Amino acid sequence: MWIASFAWLCLVTGYSQRKHRARHIPLMLTGIFLDIGLVLFLQITRSAIQTALEFSLSVPAQIHILFSSIALVLYVPILILGAKLVEHKGGPNTKSRHIKIATTALFFRTLGFLFMFSMWKN
Numbered sequence: 842m843w844i845a846s847f848a849w850l851c852l853v854t855g856y857s858q859r860k861h862r863a864r865h866i867p868l869m870l871t872g873i874f875l876d877i878g879l880v881l882f883l884q885i886t887r888s889a890i891q892t893a894l895e896f897s898l899s900v901p902a903q904i905h906i907l908f909s910s911i912a913l914v915l916y917v918p919i920l921i922l923g924a925k926l927v928e929h930k931g932g933p934n935t936k937s938r939h940i941k942i943a944t945t946a947l948f949f950r951t952l953g954f955l956f957m958f959s960m961w962k963n
């Protein structure tokens with residue numbers, strides 16, 4: 842929970858710094874790779890993907906998984922488009938596509954983050 846919260850905080854802070862490349866890029870990369878690392882860790886330690894595919898969890902937990910998975914899938918084009926922007930190799934639509942996909946990912950990541958608290962155990 843703490844790592845996922847920290848990753849989300851990096852993404853939100855990085856979004857607020859979107860006009861400042863020197864802060865935007867490291868914050869977004871930290872958030873994205875923490876999220877990817879977390880899924881790999883949960884997969885290795887708890888077979889998270891199999892558990893998710895059994896659909897045995899509560900509805901809010903399944904919504905959390907669905908929204909977080911959408912964000913994870915979108916990280917791939919975000920990274921590709923972000924790298925093109927960094928290298929100035931993109932076309933005229935690269936920036937607008939980056940903005941659209943990245944904002945959608947952050948929206949789903951935020952909803953997934955909120956639904957994560959339905960899985961909170963004392």
Ligand code: HEM
Nearest residue numbers: 856859860866869870920923924926927940943944946947
């Ligand atoms: C979920 C993650 C991300 C979100 C929500 C996001 C969002 C945005 C937004 C909204 C802008 C437009 C700023 C403006 O109004 O001018 C932007 C610009 C930019 N982003 Fe991202 N971004 C994300 C990840 C990344 C990553 C991973 C990279 C690099 C690998 C990156 C590289 C850039 C660059 C270089 C710009 C500046 C483009 C320019 O002004 O020419 N972004 N981002």
